Amino acid sequence: MLKIAVMVSGGGTNLQAIIDAISSRKLSGVSIECVISNKPDAYALKRAEDNGITGICISPKDYPDKNAYGRFLADFLKERETDLVVLAGFLVVLPENFINEFEGKIINIHPSLIPSFCGDGFYGLKVHEAALARGVKVTGATVHYVDAGTDTGPIILQKAVYVEEGDTPETLQKRVMEQAEWIILPQAIRMIAERKNR
Ligand code: GRF
Numbered sequence: 300m301l302k303i304a305v306m307v308s309g310g311g312t313n314l315q316a317i318i319d320a321i322s323s324r325k326l327s328g329v330s331i332e333c334v335i336s337n338k339p340d341a342y343a344l345k346r347a348e349d350n351g352i353t354g355i356c357i358s359p360k361d362y363p364d365k366n367a368y369g370r371f372l373a374d375f376l377k378e379r380e381t382d383l384v385v386l387a388g389f390l391v392v393l394p395e396n397f398i399n400e401f402e403g404k405i406i407n408i409h410p411s412l413i414p415s416f417c418g419d420g421f422y423g424l425k426v427h428e429a430a431l432a433r434g435v436k437v438t439g440a441t442v443h444y445v446d447a448g449t450d451t452g453p454i455i456l457q458k459a460v461y462v463e464e465g466d467t468p469e470t471l472q473k474r475v476m477e478q479a480e481w482i483i484l485p486q487a488i489r490m491i492a493e494r495k496n497r
Pocket residue numbers: 307308309310311312313314343387388389408409410423476480
């Protein structure tokens with residue numbers, strides 16, 4: 300069994316895609332041990348609760364510094380024997396001590412085809428605004444391992460999505476989620492689970 304922790308900040312539609320893939324058995328040998336949000340009111344925590352998954356708010360604001368936050372997160376996840384940390388719309392930059400301790404065990408979903416529209420400041424709608432401003436005809440999503448940089452870790456999966464005439468950042472964001480993110484995130488977890496459960 301691959302024990303995963305999903306870290307979120309917002310609505311949690313990617314979390315939902317993972318939950319749905321597990322319940323429809325498209326994703327097997329995986330259990331969501333906990334959902335961690337940095338915001339107490341994130342809708343993703345409600346999704347966790349509705350599905351009988353432990354949900355908890357662990358915010359950097361409650362720790363004296365980044366190091367203490369990273370230490371707490373690492374201890375919390377180690378106690379739960381977490382094999383994989385999935386960042387699914389987690390808007391906090393993870394402390395270096397945490398990343399070092401979980402090296403090779405953290406993945407992130409990013410709503411563009413890396414290396415386009417990624418790095419510092421590219422999150423949420425800003426990514427899609429930038430893609431439209433540049434006039435790209437194809438965008439997409441990327442699942443990658445997390446290293447000390449921002450969106451610089453090894454790429455696991457990517458899926459392309461066409462930009463359509465008249466797209467707004469909102470319509471493009473929705474299409475990228477539906478046609479790419481919600482598909483490749485469970486797929487990447489499945490690949491990692493198959494490797495571990497073999
Ligand atoms: C997604 O677009 C994801 O790629 C990005 O943040 C958004 C999270 O959406 N990292 P949701 O909370 O999963 O609905």
